[in-house]
Amino acid sequence: MSVPGFNPSPAAGFTRHPTPIGGAAPLCQNGAVQTYPSMHSQAGYGATHPHYNSAPGHYAQMPSKAPPVNNQYGMNYYHNNYQQPVQTTARPGMAPVFRAPQVHSSRPPVSSQAMGPTSNVSMSSASPLHTGPPQPGAYPASAGYYGSSMPLVAPDGTSAQGFPPHSALATVPSAANSAYPIVSYPSAPGSSQYGTLPSSQTSAAGHNLVGAGPIPSSVSTAPQAPLQQVPLGHSVTSSWPSSAAVSAPPSYSGSLPGTVAAVNSQANTVLPSAANRLDQSCQPPWMFGAVHPTAGSPAPGRLATATPTPPVSASLAQHEGADSSSTTSSASPVPSNYEALEGGSYPDTSSKLPPGPPVSQASKAAKPFGCGYPSLQPAYQQTSALSSYSTNSQSSNPSNPPGYQQDSQPYPTMNQLSAALGGLSLPAQQLEALRPVNLMQDRNILPSTEVQAPVPNLSTDLKKANCRSDSFRCTLTNIPQTQALLNKAKLPLGLLLHPFRDLTQLPVITSNTIVRCRSCRTYINPFVSFLDQRRWKCNLCYRVNDVPEEFMYNPLTRSYGEPHKRPEVQNSTVEFIASSDYMLRPPQPAVYLFVLDVSHNAVEAGYLNVLCQSLLENLDKLPGDTRTRVGFITFDSTIHFYNLQEGLSQPQMLVVSDIDDVFLPTPDSLLVNLKESKELVKDLLNALPSMFTNTRETHSALGPALQAAFKLMSSTGGRVSVFQTQLPSLGAGLLHSREDPNQRSSTKVVQHLGPATDFYKKLALDCSGQQIAVDLFLLSSQYSDLASLACVSKYSAGSIFYYPSFHHVHNPAQAETFQKDLRRYFTRKIGFEAVMRIRCTKGLSIHTFHGNFFVRSTDLLSLANVNPDSRFAVQMSIDESLTDTALVCFQAALLYTSSKGKRRIRVHTLCLPVVSQLNDVFAGADVQAITCLLANMAVDRAISSNLTDSQDAVVNAVVDSLSAYRSTTSSFQQSGVIAPYSLRLFPLYVLALLKQKALRTGTSTRLDDRVFAMCEFKCQPLQQIMRMIHPNLYRIDNLTDEGALHVNDSIVPQPPILQLSAERLTREGAFLMDCGSVLYLWVGKSCDVTFISDVLGYPNHASIQQNITQIPELETPSSERTRSFITWLQENRSFNPVLYIVKDDTSAKTNFFQLLIEDRTEAALSYYEFLLHIQQQISK
């Protein structure tokens, strides 16, 4: 064994097989101390040294215990770990002393055992424990898991993962199947919101226990929302704010008059309601007010009468569900609430109340939906609950009794298509969008509510089926027919995708065969046309495909021969549970690795405390299952690993000081099963903040630490979270300061926007290949070259967080932001080893991608991790003329492994009309999406060329498109800047874009801030970007209940949005500016004292503290209104913004006033000047 080259290697001093090497190292029983140069571990953080000294008996066991250990591990060790034979006695004396100075390293055997190589001792002392379980390796549970998970049985899987109530609801008694002829479709594992209908029906039919009861009862769960005090818990939004709040479906609920009526009909259980339905669907969609009074107001009453015993059906199902583990596959809506299925992280809350989620969802839906419509009636809440419920029951329409179905057409999609073909004349809405607006004269173009996405000009049915605009948005809702027409319009054509959004309602389909086009592999979607019962025509490549046998059966209606009623064909956003065909390897477990900077700078900033605390709180909520694994690496000038193997009494720290060639000290106990080693992980997290308090190490070896992380993770893939506080200064990937502070406000070329080295990019590509995503948290007060560091996240599909001048004491607001962000970060959903493919109708092609990912092919994005907060954008071009088609479709399919180890495919399909007139193109322009895409393009241009270029390009985009519009309306020559109504905000947004940190020149901007702003543009969701670019300004010192929203129990006032101009501010008022990630509350100098005392809790303006970050809870009505408004704003997005109080006379107000983008600053034009500039350019 003592091969010369091998012997002195770390293995010698290090590990659990002392005997073979002991031969070469005479003194110690369990390993040579002095031959262990580059690595040693500090067992239990110094404080535990006495432990080792005082327990000689423990060590005495070693010789006897060691041999078996050796037998077990020897081979592994020699093969896997020690590629470090060169580590001879280079630094023999140094190693032991390295991190354990107080140690008695010079003493004879006993102490050397205990000490120098504390590693030796600790490791070997651990080994006896390992002899018990024969293979305490890294995959204890995995083998079994893979085996059992292969069948991918939906109900089985869910129940197996500790989610009994849901799965119970979901699994329908297998006995019920006997009621139905086709045995191969045994059950509909529907659950709470989406699936209650079918499942409870099944139980009713199969058992006759509840009779007709369940149907109305399950319907009534939603309308009960206002009555039930919202017991939900599941999405109470404190712990998971965004899942419900952000993603509550406004457009669905708004645009579904037909289904509102459908609910009516179900609630009545009266058949002839079809007529009623037709009436409803004739009404224009999007007329929110018009729909609801009729549909909604009678409904609550009727529904209220039909509210018997949801618990009964639930418990019944639960009882039966226990038996029904044999369900194999069926196309069926499974719990639409994804979190319900995923939600191991909330076992406590969501399992309490199975019927809860629909309620919450219904009530949540009210928020974004109604936000723009202040004049809603008190009855609004109920109606919105109803209508949002109707979304859920959309695909359960077929569950109406047969009489109803006879009324409907057999192949609705065909009709839809022809209707769409015929009905392409411009409706009023589009004419309005074309109305010319003279921007020089109309000052008040800013709507007083948030700008809504334009609705494509499609037939009602298609509109209803179309994808939600916050998941999938196109810059032009009318696609030009040819590239020439597009060039004429001078508007960018592109898609903005937010594929992994938190959705409250999502049909999940488990099916043996996922129906796809045989030629282009498109997933079947609502926009395909059924030629007859057995054939469908792909809407992307126009190939005619067969309908597979399984697809003929509709699990919702339990009827045969209605493929067009299947959920896949009814919903444009669906999720499939994929079979093993879609796996390259068994689904990976959730693996989280934390790489923490512990240099002096980091300790000084004090982020460790916040981080460890937050992680401790959320340890149980980390998405994952029983296989979840975690690991920790800390680094300063050396790299410290932590052995958390189950069975150890304490975590062990292993230090690798050789940063030039990093290796893993022990391969299988660094990433440990969270469940098994939870105590150790907690110990470590408790100890970490205090471990490095006295460190004097100022260097940071980020590159080597990342390499170590890569090595550690490469076998599984997963998520690496890197926390870095300074410029990496050692080892591979070291960076030098490139920023010249004197150039911060230069109007000339801004340099160094690109990476300084390609180390991080290469590493990211390697990571991406091994399905590892690196999320970067940069908490730095000084320049840290984010431009280079960000590459590691950019190309590995990670996310980037930046907290400039973070300090836990001196900057409490930043610390609070960090804490809140971490909470969201730890608990948000995550998808592993994902790929996303974007397909589009023949003739269109994808041109450029924007976002954090690696482009693997012309239409395929490789995403090591996908998170619900990242957005992607693509630019499209039109290769072939689209003259022979009236509709184009885009389909984004995201294939990922859920944190529960299921392979899933989420499919979004968007359908848009094609137009041949330039006017129509302008009418369909979506100014927000255009601005967002333009921001992405500008960032690319700034990096590849320079900032001035990109500014010019952005201005030219406005000038070109407006002059193109002018040419279409050349009949009247009018002075001023004429814009179509749809683009009236375009110049304003572009001006705002130019004043952003990312693109501005002339104003002092730190390079890191600028680069971070650019990164945000590339991957933040559209709403967030729009708030960053053009913040919303509200006056809040005179909030009234007029037009307020009712959300849950609280009343949320809806003040109008004001223009971002100082002329809108008064010293007598208090104004709130919502910039997406920050809220500024500006309190004027002579603001009403009652407001200051009632809301802020201070006697007068002078006494207001600057550093408060939330409004105190006071018992006054104005305080309540303000708080509910601010809370509403905060909960409406995934990352809670922090509130800053800005007083009239402080330096913080510079920030605030810089955001008043309509005003002139020393370096940039005012809005009016900008318009003049545009006018000049146009008339040139």
Next chain:
Amino acid sequence: MAFTFAAFCYMLSLVLCAALIFFVIWQVIAFDELRTDFKNPIDQGNPTRAVRRDRASLCVRVCMRISVCLVVPEYSIHGLFCLMFMCALEWVTLGLNIPLLFYHLWRYFHRPADGSEVMYDPVSMMDADILNYCQKESWCKLGFYLLSFFYYLYSMVYTLVSY
């Protein structure tokens, strides 16, 4: 009939030009592979095929391969040509090659990332613009090298005969 240095240069460049043509053809194929690979419905009958093929790093590999194995030798060979023709005082031939030489120098010093030896950046390679550009570039070069191959052949004979 005299075997001058110029004649030797032409003979050598003839051989090397064949190698260049070979390299460029290789590039053309590689780009084409990148472009069309995933568009093809690989196995129409079998949905699993498309997913199963482990192409995780195809793009990275292709880019690295092109950059390291093809582009660098190509540039250096072409540089060698120019040097040889300069030494051989073949000004006309040199003049024909100078534009390409400058183009190569420009390409080399405008590489994607700083400090990277990779000529074709795998992360932006799949952008349609860049891919198109690269493809066009390699086709143009192929034409150029083919023409110059015959030109060298002619010149070689000419120099051999004329002296």
